[in-house]
Amino acid sequence: MLVGIDVGGTFTDGVLYGNGRILESVKTPTEDDNLQETIITVLDDLLRGRKGEDIRRLVLSTTLVTNLLAAGQGDEVALILIPGPGLNLRQLQFFPQAHIIKGATDFHGRITEALDGEEVRELGQKIVAAGIEKVAVVGKFSQRNQRQEGQVEEILLARHPHLKVVKGFGVAGELNFPRRAVTTYYTAMTQDAWGEFAASIKRALVQRGITSPIDILKADGGTMPLEASLNSPCETIFSGPAASVMGALALTMDEQTAVVVDMGGTTTDLALILQGKPLHASRGAMLGGYYSHVRSLALRSLPLGGDSAVRWTGEEISLGPDRLGPAACFGGPVATPTDAVNFLAGGHLGPLSLSQEALARVAHPAGLKTETLAQDLVGQVIEVLKDSIKEMFKSWEEEPAYRIWEIVNKQRVKAQRLVGIGAAAQAFVPILAKEVGCPAFVDHYSPVANALGAAVSRPTLSLQVHADTRQGSYYLSLDGIVGRCKGDLQLADVKDLARKHLRQLAAQRGIGQYADRSEVFLAEQFNMVRGWSTTGKLFDVGIKIAPGVIDDYKGV
């Protein structure tokens, strides 16, 4: 049996999956200040009358880190930046509290300005005097040479061994220094809180006789083992929308191009699945208002849901963005877009009279016919969703490309299907699909698709290798791994190197069985020509285990 639990902002969903079907599903309000309590409640409900040891896998998607970031909780962190020449971070108001120190490394990893040891020592004293114990240190091009980040750590720890230093290179090795700084900072900030949470969940599960692997859903639609998550808590953010997209994939189980419309009470999330693969955002997830290196799915969130409150303000009719309760036809206090659909379709969702009365209470003072109001409301919701879908495709098509073949081979894509997820999908997605011009898919499991998606998502792992034969070295974008390479390295060798490291890292994370599913997504090489002769080669190879469902899941 598999368990998937998706902690959402309002509700927490859980499913128990086994023998090719969903055995149980649970929905309960989320208690923001006691997430583990909520999770355990859902788990106990799912397991009622069953044995904990029969669980083979448990996957959690939680909002813990999201909440920490939103509330600015977590540990206080001193951010030390080594930007060298370039953008003026102060003028950009980039982490106004950051400590900017001397030192610089260039794109080849050459140190072009030395650190000032005295400056670092003084800074260390200041940090300790302020009672701060966590330090994030991040250098521009630190992935090309880790020395200066390491020196800062050494200097700080020599005087203050109790400090905990998180280095940028170990957190994210892809190009983009500000995103590395953001990711490193928030990693340092949330690591302990996440660790405590993970430990308490683990204890609770052991008490219930559950010894199965515990996996955490990430923003990219894949999972990671609980142990691996301790080093990268930020990967857990935005896993809720990822759960829904993976749920859509789990319900459809084919390679069509689809738009996932996750329509809840107050918001709607849109995502794209291109030929069976969820589309990732080209920039990393936003953390605290900044882009980060956290890979996430390309999502568009609209402040509009099936229960968005409809009101007459005295001057105009307003829609949302808040929710006062369920739709009137389900016993709620005010008219909602769901009531509009229900009214127009003659009460196929709930009692017609309830929707009609609620709508009339808004329509009459506005001088409208109830029917006109209902039509306007539905029309407007559909219009907004349709435009957003169009924009999503457009922005995917407009992703920058850096090679001739990419531009020449760029294809326009069209949705083959709309997959409706969430409580309000049943009401709106069929109408929306008609407008977009493709079939709608709304399964009876759609309301718990997110929890199902969590339960059956497979692990993902993505890394890049950058090799420089002139320097005879390479580094990985993950875990701060570096190595030596030969001068006659070829692209095929670098791909092998990437595969080897992926296998090792997958094995260390306990997801070794998925290593052979990896695919190379980036393979480029450049000759370094100095004067008129080639003096070396540069390689960039990216390899990943892409999101998908686990092997033993065959659909419901």
Add this chain to the structure above:
Amino acid sequence: MVNTFQTRDKELEKGLKERTGLVFFPAFDWAISPTHPEREERLLYTRDQIFEEGIMDLPQIRQYQPRLAQAKDIARVHFCVPHIESQATLAHRIAAGGALVLADALMKGEIKNGFALVRPPGHHAMRVVHGNRGFCNINNEPVMVEYLRQRYGLRRIAIIDTDVHHGDGTQDIYWHDPDVLFISFHQDGRTLYPGSGFGNEIGGPLAQGTTLNVPLPPGTTDEGILFVVDNLVLPVLEEFQPELVVNSAGQDNHYSDPLANMSFSARGYAKLNEKLAPDLAVLEGGYSIEAALPYVNMGIIMALAGLDYSLLQEPDYKPEYSREAPGRLEKIRVMVEGLREVFSHREKLVEEARRRLGPLAQRRRQIYYDTDQIREEQLETLRVCEDCPGYLTIKSIARGPGGRNRVYCVSIPIQACPRCQREGREKYQGAIRKSSRAYDHIYLQDRVADEYGQYNHSTGDISLG
């Protein structure tokens, strides 16, 4: 009615207009040859630098994807021999298309200015193109300018060529156009390719003074170049009042460039762009791919986006690189004064030329294509018209490794009067009718009608687009 579903989009849209548009097309799969300066690696470290800086994440920047320039976009500017496909490869069409994307974005008000960081470059490509000259086949800025004129009705445009090499291709294309101000400052042609761009090259007889050349002594620094900007470029622009300013943005004035000998810095480039405030900039040359380009490109982007560039600096920069020798500055001052004189008398110069000349003005030239080793002989004939800049006919014979090509071209400018347009078209038709063996190809460029024709003598095919 129900209309209060507010999204933040409106607010965002307002903010977008303050953005700088950026097309980054490094053509990582294109090279003239594996070890040529114009090779895959050229913008690799620029990519590393601008990606690592994260500048494209800033709200001040909006990145665009280039598109393919159409054959017609190219025919508006060039006579490609034997045909467009042979001269404009996919890479050229994407580089030019990158500039067009930004032109559209600017005119739609999506951006306040833009930088097409594209390769291959173009400013040595002339009106007639038999092959590659100075790493260029297709001239990106004129393709963009003529597109803007046709599509959006712009007329008066200024192109400031800041590459270290004289922008002889762009100069050739606008030699007879009084509505396009072309100013090139560059290392003295006696010491550098292409060996032209002297102070006395001031435009064709009916467009005198709207071409200005400033040949700078080798070693000129930030101080010298910014002196030219302050004392020539900016005052001339102020008087010319163009609707659009284009920076033909080469980066080989940099002190580390291996193919030239100037002493300009990354911060100097930033300052230049801040002062010039071009609406659109298009990358041209620059071959110091490690020591200059990553920093110069950052500098240009920062200046256009209004970001502080005072912390930008090459790792090996020394302040003395920027200080001008007094003797050199004096030479530059004299040159600048002479050129301002030329510019302020331009109308008189044109008037005199009209009086002096008969109905036709001719220019005979030899053009060398260094990359492709082609020698071209050209006879250009301008119809001296009272009412417009006049139409142009060009007889051109090129000999090179690929054999011999003889072409006859008619170019009718966008300002042409009805008579010149009619006469020009008659010349084209007449040449086809005669169909003598004198020409392999006959071309028509009618910018008034936005029509471009070509006749192939060996096949007898006529195309009109």
